[in-house]
Amino acid sequence: MSPSSPPSGNGMGPTSRRRTSAAIEAAQRAARHILSDAPIQLQSFRNRTTATNGSGLHGMVMDTPSVGPSDGSFMSKMARQRARQLSMIQHQKDRANARQILALVAVVLVVLLFLLEGEHLTQDQRNLNHTRTNAGGNAAKDKRIQNDITASKNKFVTSSAVEKKHEKHSKAKAQVAEEMAEKERYKHQANAKLKQPEQSAVGEGLPIHTHAIPPILTFTYHTNLITTPIENLSDEEDRALSQNVRDIIAMHPGSAVNFLNDEDCLNSIRNALGQNTTLAGYFSKETKGMYKADICRGAALYETGGLYFDIDIEPRVSLWDAVAPTTEFVTILVHKDSNHLGGFFQAFIGVTPRSPVMMRYLELFNDYYEGRLQVDGPLGVYFLRFAYNQVTDQPNTYLKGKDRLPRPVDKMDLWQEVRYDPARFPSIKREKWGQRRACQMMVVAPKLVVGQFRRDEMVPFFSRSNGSRMCGGHDTYKKG
Structure with missing residues (x-):
């Protein structure tokens, strides 16, 4: 060692002290960079043994924290670790930013939907806002x-x-009023017709009759309700029945009218069964008016044919609109609650002249009076059904209480009596419904298609007219 450069007191020369100071400074700078978030700028050792400036330390500012693969210094390792940490931090920041952006987009969409929904406010609310x-x-x-x-x-x-x-x-109300007005028209027509008894069955201007059943209306009663003026009838029920008969006649313009008394009935019986028939005598001796009426209608219908009406049955329409032109026999089955279930409700009969059904009907009455036939109940209800069964070759097994309906027969039409049900017949209106069951009955004609004739289910009758017996007249308040 040269005497000109003696060692210092700590055993280090000036050159060593400078190197030590430089290394300490470099270490301090590296530590500060590690502890801070600022980008790291490294200084590397180019070559400690071949430095040309005498210090052996050559500082260089690097553009990247990475160093060459041959540089294995401690500072390079620290730089790479710090770079990885910074990359992770930056990645976390990017993810946080992405979540913030998505949240912002969602908020914007919600605002847009709210604004769009606001456009659907009702017109009343917008008008209210405008007024406000x-x-x-x-x-x-x-x-x-x-x-x-x-x-x-x-x-x-x-x-x-x-x-x-x-x-x-x-x-x-309008429907009832219309029906009442129609009845009034019928009444005036009937009164005008009754003032001209010589009028023919088919008057001038009336449609040509095309039905097999002839246009003849038949009634029977102990008093002629047509020729006797209504004001001359003392009984209130008779006045109501007289008006009902006149309404029926008015519904069937152009029809001939037969109102039969006992003498007329005897003539019809003899014309049907012969002048010497014993049934005429039985008829004269019969004390029950209902049985006399049964025999009389059968004889008159056999003789002339036509439509028979009990005077207390109330049609709603013209029967020529309800009966098919080809029909040769029509009547009504009793209702399902009747004590004579399966029998015929013969308050209405339509038939052609010389009908074999009506002939057999009269013969059964003759057999009954002569003791060859035993029947307990309303004779006409049973005998008309018996005759129908035998003539049409139906099983003759009708018994009281049995519900055996006849088979459909060509040119035969059977209707059904039913109790009024407003749910089934909502369009059927009436001025007054009586309290008794008989006054709440109607007749239903079922649907029928025969050739050109078309009939939907309809109600041609009320079973009892207002003011008649059990329907405002006699026996109205009796039970049953």
Whole structure:
């Protein structure tokens, strides 16, 4: 060692001290960079043994924290570790930013949907908002406007319900009024017809009769309700029955009318069965009016044919609209609650002249009076059914209480008596319904298609007319 450069007190020369100081500074700078978030700038050792400036330390600022593969210094390892940490931090920041962006987009979409939904406000609310703006936010006026809107809606609903109820009531009332007006027209026509008894069966201007059953109307009663003026009838029920008969006649313009008394009935019996028939004597001796009426209608219908009506049955329509042109026999089955189930409700019969059914019907009456036939019950109801069964080759097994309906037979038409049911017949209206069951019965003609004739299910009759027995007249308040 040269005497010109003696060692220092700590055993280090000036050159060593400079190197040590430089290394310490470099280490301190590296530590500060590690502890801070600022990018790291490294200084590397180029070559400690071949430095040309005498210090052996050559500083260089690097553009990247990475170093060459041959550099295995401690500072390089620290730099690479710090770089990885920074990369992870940056990645976490990017993910956080992405979540914030997605949240922002969601918020924007919700706002847009809310704005779009606001466009669907009702017109009433927009009008209300417009009124609120023009009124300068007057709360009392806004409330009054809202109340007006609500009242208008309630008024519309209430008025609609009342209007529907009123319309339904008006229709029913109009229908009844129309039927009453139609009856009045029939009444005037009947009165005009009765003043001209010489009028022919088919009058001038009337349609040509095309039915197999002839246009003849037959009635029977102990008093002729046609020739006797209504005001001359002392019995209130007779006056109602007389009016009903006149209404029936008016419904069938152009028809001949036979109103039979006992003498007329005897003539018809003899014309049907011969002048020496014993049935004429049995008829004269019979004390029950209902059986005399049964025999009389059978003889008259056999002789002339036509439509027979009990004077207390009330048609709703012309029977020529209900009976098919080809029909040769028509009557009614009793209702399902009858004590004579399966029998014929012969208050109405339509038949052609010289019908074998009516001939057999009369023969059964003769057999009964001569003791060859035993029957307990209404004779006409049973005998007409027996005759129908035998003539049409139906099983003759009809017994009281049995419901054996006849088979359909060509040119034979059977209708059914039923009790009025407003659910089944909502369009059927009547001025008055009686309390007794008989006064609540109707006759239903089923649907029928024969050639060109088409008939939907219809109600041609009320079983009892208002004012008749059990329906406002005698026996109205009896049970049954």
